[in-house]
């Protein structure tokens with residue numbers, strides 16, 4: 416695989432991850448600092464099945480998604496009842512817990528990690544994953560379930576008076592976000608060929624959040640482009656070695672200071688927005704949903 | 707007397723204590739279908755608390771609430787909503803940042819029942835249900851003079867329109883019982899008259915039972931079939947506006963202050 420292809424694959428995986436973060440944080444307003452755990456669950460499940468049972472990569476990735484959903488369901492039951500910063504603290508807690516489990520577990524290679532996963536992810540796999548994810552998230556967002564998430568984010572009490580079950584809405588969004596993270600994890604496993612617990616830490620989760628903030632927390636378009644831009648930026652700065660993190664942080668700080676709502680704010684790209692008559696017909700928002 | 711069919715809402719011996727404060731004290735009343743009942747009383751009398759209890763936002767300390775024969779006393783807010791109750795709040799609770807149309811559609815969440823799979827795959831079923839709800843929402847917005855604002859952000863509307871939008875959101879799923887908490891507060895005289903016409907229209911055209919908390923006696927006199935007066939959590943008087951208006955205790959505790 417060429418250098419460019421590997422950058423491309425990286426960007427694609429990051430876009431997928433950012434879509435998950437967008438669903439849980441942008442749409443639903445829950446600040447998850449544990450999204451990397453679900454990437455880890457997807458990656459380790461896929462990697463484990465591939466190395467131990469030599470299953471077909473596609474099956475491994477699907478299994479990763481399913482396990483990710485199951486885990487999110489179980490974790491969601493206690494943590495989604497928490498509000499605001501308490502939820503974030505819970506996500507940090509399970510992120511550390513999962514890391515600890517992976518580090519001590521011999522089945523998953525302990526702190527050395529899981530090695531020998533076949534490197535088979537190609538650029539078109541990632542393109543397929545990105546297109547499917549973006550499409551599904553867009554559908555979710557425009558459906559009644561997405562609208563329920565937006566209502567819950569904006570005014571939970573009012574949402575309940577319209578018969579919206581806030582816990583269920585959060586659980587659905589959380590599971591969808593985890594499924595997406597699981598998919599990204601699977602692709603990651605077959606891209607890198609090895610996995611280790613320190614690839615899925617809380618700081619890594621924060622980087623995901625930064626990508627989405629950078630593009631505009633309330634814009635799906637922003638999440639896609641924010642993730643792409645920052646991942647490419649990171650690759651470009653690779654040559655500057657030690658200066659890399661400083662340059663990266665400076666650029667992010669400047670953008671956030673100049674545009675507090677992220678590059679795209681609440682703006683959404685849509686084919687309909689090119690044609691005002693269709694937009695009115697479908698009742699799509701002028702500025703998308705906002706802050 | 708206690709048959710459920712001819713009473714839409716029945717409140718029996720309802721009490722709510724906040725620590726040492728008895729906010730609602732053994733309230734009893736019942737509301738017939740399609741009645742408009744006003745609840746009045748001085749600030750802090752416990753009117754809003756009665757609404758919070760009826761709509762399931764907070765549980766009562768004791769007592770019983772029946773909605774169209776169903777006991778809703780210990781039900782949560784969304785369960786009560788699903789049985790056909792909607793309310794507005796004293797202070798505006800719109801989904802800020804969402805458009806007017808999105809606001810109405812999210813209030814109609816329960817009117818749609820396509821599945822999550824339909825949603826993720828943008829199925830034909832979803833499209834037809836969404837289209838129907840959008841049409842319903844636009845029709846309602848049109849009837850209440852908000853159609854032109856459908857794609858504006860809800861919080862960018864003038865105050866009077868925001869209050870009207872709250873009511874449109876509350877009636878979009880044709881509830882059996884509608885609770886309005888001070889709908890006329892902050893409206894100018896012209897808007898107040900429009901509001902009274904709107905409430906009449908809702909009752910006539912949509913067969914709704916309406917409870918309304920108001921400090922504007924003009925509204926109470928103009929639209930209520932029956933008035934309940936509250937003071938210190940207790941029911942002070944009940945009857946038609948003519949009866950209540952001349953009740954000496956009511957004049958002493960509430961009306962005299964005006």
Ligand SMILES: Nc1ncnc2c1ncn2[C@@H]1O[C@H](COP(=O)(O)OP(=O)(O)OP(=O)(O)O)[C@@H](O)[C@H]1O
Nearest residue numbers: 724727729747748749750751752753754755756796
């Ligand atoms: N959640 C709560 N916790 C503690 N006390 C409360 C709570 N809600 C209301 N109260 C108290 O209960 C009493 C009744 O309040 P309520 O809001 O029902 O009055 P109200 O009749 O609606 O008054 P207003 O006309 O000013 O709206 C007040 O003394 C209020 O401070």
Ligand SMILES: [Mg+2]
Nearest residue numbers: 753754755796
């Ligand atoms: Mg009140």
